[in-house]
Amino acid sequence: MKLPPYNIFPNITGDKIYLRQILISDIKDLVEISFYDAVQATTVKQATVMxxxxxxxxxxxxxxxxxxxDQLTNKIVGTCGYYRGLDKGEGELGCVLLPPYxxxxxxxxxxxxxxxxxxxxIGLKRIWAATSQQNKEAxxxxxRLNFIKIADLDDNEVEYELKK
Known part of the structure; x- marks a missing residue:
């Protein structure tokens, strides 16, 4: 396994988007989708602290x-990443997208x-995600990405795991 941090932050290019490190200059556009420990930011200051x-x-x-x-504009339209479990060879994958996108x-x-x-x-052996049962789009x-439901969790959440 090759865990973070890396010598150079990994930027990953796709067809229409690329994944990159979030800069301080991006934060003002991300307040509404800034979360830490399931708490949402309401100000630029809170989002910066997060x-x-x-x-x-x-x-x-x-x-x-x-x-x-977005590859054309370099504007951050959302976030994604692994937030838990890396030390155990697994990763909880999470994501959030700004509404217009x-x-x-x-x-x-x-x-x-x-x-x-x-x-x-990274070399993860397991990738999983949790979301609200009401979040039909998630x-x-x-x-669509080949995850299967594996559990109903507390607080009306469901857990999905990537099927390999």
Whole structure:
């Protein structure tokens, strides 16, 4: 296994998007989708503090968090990454997309790139995701990416695992 941090932060290029490190200049556009420990930011200051914690988690080898950038504009349209379990050879894959970009294939592309990185670069043996039972779009995304439901969790959440 090759866990973070890496000598150079991994930027991953796809067809329409690429995954890159989030810069301080990106944060003002990401407040509404900035989360840490299931708490959502409501101000740029809160989102900045959260990003500092996310960056520290990466430095500590516990996670990797990418901005999903549109190749044409370099604008961050969402985020995705692995947030738990890396030390055990597994990764909880999470994602969030700004509302104007939903339904356009951004997240499918981003998650496919993140899955490939998790399997082939980090060397994960298990990739999983959790979401609300009401989040039908996330469930459709996970199923489209070959995840299968494995558990109903507390708080009306469901867990999915990548089927290899």
């Amino acid at each position: 990003q500092v914690k996310i960056n520290q988690d990466y430095i500590d080898g516990n996670s990797i968090h990418w901005g999903i950038a 939903r339904g356009q294939g951004y997240m499918t592309s981003a998650m496919a790139l993140a899955i490939e990185f998790g399997l082939n670069t 469930i459709k995304l996970l199923e």
